[in-house]
Amino acid sequence: NAGVTQTPKFQVLKTGQSMTLQCAQDMNHNSMYWYRQDPGMGLRLIYYSASEGTTDKGEVPNGYNVSRLNKREFSLRLESAAPSQTSVYFCASGASSYNEQFFGPGTRLTVL
């Protein structure tokens, strides 16, 4: 099992560009999450999907959109990137909202 996979691993964008971060899990988990990690701020939840077909905002959703494409895949889209979105983005999954969460390797995004 690959667990949680994320693409790309690294990305550099210019302000105003758009991009989609991809996440997939092969553990048959119902819940999936997107976090960002910033120095001094810790990890913060951007969006989550409790089950296929549902998505909800987390702590810091502004500037992002998500799509739960199917049970395996949960993508995060930046429509118009801003330097404040420079961060490391982690996708995670869990059997349910109440269970242990497993994290992917992260995407390191720089917005110039």
Add this chain to the structure above:
Amino acid sequence: KQEVTQIPAALSVPEGENLVLNCSFTDSAIYNLQWFRQDPGKGLTSLLLIQSSQREQTSGRLNASLDKSSGRSTLYIAASQPGDSATYLCAVKYSGGSNYKLTFGKGTLLTVNP
């Protein structure tokens, strides 16, 4: 405000020492608590999950305890090794309301010196 605090922010120990990492949380109404390890430039690896009804969990040289009444959890690492060097993160799932969210501490950076 529901917060998670980890002290110390950094810890350096000689190889072979037993050590304790601390995590405190502000609200005793929790669903579970999870300890993670993060290596530089890598993702988070789940180490242990303690449900609110449990007092401790063990995995190999790791033992995590939970005391909800005092709002504390500890991660005990026995016979530390240089390979244990990493940042250790504590995360709490508070119960009630929106219980989907993990609230993370800022971590303890552990260095085990050969």
